[in-house]
Amino acid sequence: MAGESRKEGKTIPVLRSCLIAALAFVFLTGGCAHSHKQAPPPVSSAPAALTRITADPSASQSVAVVTAAPDPESGSSARPKDNPVTAAANPGPDTSPSAAPPVGPDTQADTGEASGEADEGLEDDFIADDDEGEADSAAGPREESLTIADPWEPFNRAMYHFNDKLYFWVIKPVAQGYAKVLPEGVRISIRNVFVNIAFPVRFVNCVLQLDLPCAAVETGRFVINSVWGLGGLFDLASDEAINLPKQRRDLGQTLGVHGIGPGFFINWPVLGPSSPRDTIGLAGDILMDPLAWVPPWYAATSIAAGYKLNETSLGIGDYEALKEAAIDPYVAIRDAYVQYRYHKIKQVTDRK
């Protein structure tokens, strides 16, 4: 498993020096991009989550990352809440000096006797960003911060079961057979080619998000991976030496960055978790993907299916693990989707 990433480096040791030269070139064109990348939290390194979230009928990963999250505006800037809100709601634990035992009564080893009010600060996790309004209104307990309306729940749950069966009865067995035929390294290269061709999707979204460093990184990646990565077979740009990781940008995210909320939760058959905003985003992303324009319509569809199959083969076990860990898998997936999309948008808005 871990050997695969090495393989890319080993396969082309000779090209290393060329890459250094390429790196110099990239520094000139996208130098600022490179430098900004070091400082803030890694923006682009959130790969598998979506595969995981939608693992069964997952939306094609890079081509179109599906979307949802509460309005970025409402939550992104509210971190300070930790102190004021908590302090108000709960004079006990959180205001006491950290070292002092009083933190203990309810949190200490015995699970008992927590006093009522002391517990209300509980939900204010770091994420509990957007509940300030509620906190003011009533001293009452606050809901968890990241939620999404789910008026279609009966439909969504039905689709969850449909997708679940689709995965276990059809997609997974096919993907397992496929994985037997092609070694993992080959499948990763196939993924790389798809991802490389979908460059316009990411580039356009970088630009629409007014994130020029991101656009520069993507351009550098496209040049390096197309030329020295042999048409995208190898993702050399992500290599440590070059360190230009893929910028996962999608149109749903772009809409979110510009203040458009997700609306409500939709669990599409085959495509999986989404929202009105992200569905529109997905459609737009597909239109920007050159592979969607391959002439006869069924060719484009087959390509998309092939990509999906390839992705699934690389993520077998992810959905199973998520489902196994959950008490209510439908809610677990919906929540993972909400959290993932929320942070994907927040990462962009935070940097501005």
Added chain:
Amino acid sequence: MNKKTFAVLGIVLMLLSALPAHAGAPRNTVEENVNKVLSILRDPKLKGEGAKETKKAKLRIVYDVMFDDVELSRRTLARNWNKFSPAERKEFVQLFKQVLEKAYIDKILSYTNEKIVFDREIPRGENLAEVQSRIIASGKEIPISYRVIMKNNIWKVYDVVVENVSLVQNYRTQFNGILAKSTPEELLATLREKVKGQ
């Protein structure tokens, strides 16, 4: 003489500055524990199926040192915590721990060669912090953050955030939904089932 005084002073200063630095080093604590986990996973003496139970037993010990399971349960149940009697809370903490073990132990046992890199530590108030790390495997990176809380001068993990998805929040949403319709006792029954059946 003078030199000696300086040396002593220097050492004292170093010690003084080292103390709070150590207590304030959530990253070190987490990294230390993760390294313990890795050394168990990679122990050549514990190879093969037969050693699996031994490995699990050793991992459980590290888990208890590394995690604050009461804090984790409290934050997961959030305001519903108040609906639980002390006895129910105790049982919940135990059951939830087992649910998590069951869900993640195989995944953890499968990690052997993956590289783990520790990045930044973000303070979140005086006794809270978040430690960021990445697992590098198969040419892709999985960001994992540990949220830690300091009690009695020890940092313990109360939430793990994988790819920006908080474990505590994920379960909180599920439990909230269940507890909106069911009693704590019914939830406990569901968890008992979950732990029993595979």
